[in-house]
Amino acid sequence: MIRFDHVSKTYRGTKRPALDSIDLEILRGEFVFLVGASGSGKSSFLRLVLKEDRPTGGNIHVLGQDLNAISNRKVPYFRRNLGVVFQDFRLLPGKNVFDNVAFTLQVIGKSRGFIQEAVPDVLQMVGLAEKANRLPHELSGGEQQRVAIARAVVNKPAILLADEPTGNLDPSTSAGIMTVLERINAGGTTVVMATHDNAIVDHMKRRVVELVTGQIVRDEDQGGYGMTAEIALQDSGLTAEIALSEGLVRPTGPAQPHTAPVRQVPPMPSTAATHVVRPDEAEPVRERVTVPPAPEQATDARDQAARQQRATAQQQAAAQQAAALQQVRQNRAAAAAGPAAPAAPSAQTPAAQAAPPMPPQSLAAQPAQPDPRDPATESLTLAEKLGLRAPGAAADPANDQNVGPTT
Template sequence: MIEFKNVSKIYNHNIFALSNINLTIDRGEFVFLVGPSGAGKSTFIKSLLKEVDPTSGNIVVNGTDITQLKRKDIPYYRRKIGVVFQDFRLIPNLNVYENVAFAMRVVQAPIKEIRKKVPMFLSMVGLSTKYKAFPHELSGGEQQRVALARAIVNNPSLLIADEPTGNLDPETSMEIMDILNDINHAGTTILMATHARNIVDSMRKRVIAIEKGVVVRDEQRGVYGYED
């Protein structure tokens, strides 16, 4: 599903954001990406989203070497990946239904399919009754549920979650994690960057730890392993 082959990313002044990363994430895995601030997690994710290119090495996603992608093909590649951010990134002047439908319109899904799938996915995240609400009328947890529905409505094989519980209280965070777990059990590969020790320690999924651009730990059923 994902393979990093000798991947390094060097920024100005010879600063290594990633240093000779070699790892494989199999289809259907749930993986936490952890490490202190500045460790390289953001560069790791941006590399997967083709927002930055590695200085050296290759990244293969779903059999495609994305380091070789032409610029015109990048939008089509990104459409196959679901992404959820800490700050939700909902479109403020669209209601819940329209925010989720927007992701389907981008890929030119038929109107009939949009009308069928959007309510289904809103139901999956527990927001069936909120479809007419606008983002400012929702709690943080509800906004993140909308963001999740939008991220998965096109059935991506990979979901990248970048600190998805960072702005949420502990109870709401666990509700979001339950939804992510369900999405994973349905077959979607999930890569989640997080500083949430309690979540990582309670779920005991695979943990990849990065420090100063280097993978220092890769454990099945791992724990967070850093001081807060």
């Protein structure tokens, strides 16, 4: 469904790659959390999947297509298979809920009849059937995000990419959003979600892929948020090499075959739920959701072997990770206290002992660098970013489509 082979991305004017030889395979029906400190490469990963950007090395396949082989002209058609949700909702302020969702379908030329049927269906699924006539500013943040999700999935994409969809929401509203995303995933849509929300990741127990300075340092079934993801890179000087050498994470090899079963979850109530649905609480979904055919199949045997391998490695790594993290924190505290208070030796982890303490000066070595964004991408309209219209293509004056730039 999504396959990265040795994929690297180095932005113009930067030396360090944002993504550094990534190998990863995500199969149909999976729900994958992408975690990692700020600047670790999560959004870059999502942008590459969306073909919003080009890798500087390696190959990406999405839905069986080699992204290098898709011409710019065909990108909007490719993107119709993908839904995207952002932290900041990106709704059209002058359009009501119904029209915000219908917008996607209008742009790709769906009939009025189809729209009249599909939009209420999807609004029902996200629990907003009663609010179809509201304007975005008349909705709560969680409701606005559900409109954005409805818009992203109304065309029944095979893949939903979500970049910190709960980033602006309180915990209980976030839980409601996750219920919606689980429901969408249960309908067969593969969900890849970049997040800093440790509570959600820990609670949902889904596959977790962790990035440190552009490298995958952890790929774990039913994983938790993890420890390295809690440490802001700018604050720690942590790199993938340090994380690996200190045993904070276990090394990962090339992409492993992996299959996640598609689960069924209950229908959404008309108000946001404050409870994240767990697999063992699942009931059949009522909404009409298209399950796209699997472009590739992993065998049960391969899947089991991969899961077994991960489970064993996770158990072995767990104790080591805890000890190593404690050592890193001790080292940082000691370094912050200055030379009069050297780091206390610890018998817990040899690797952690061998590693140099991380002084606060290292923070300056990796400042947050909001490097200039690619002007070509920045100038895209919302319709173009959603992949609904080819970049530069004429907007339909009958519809309010010529919006954006949106960032």
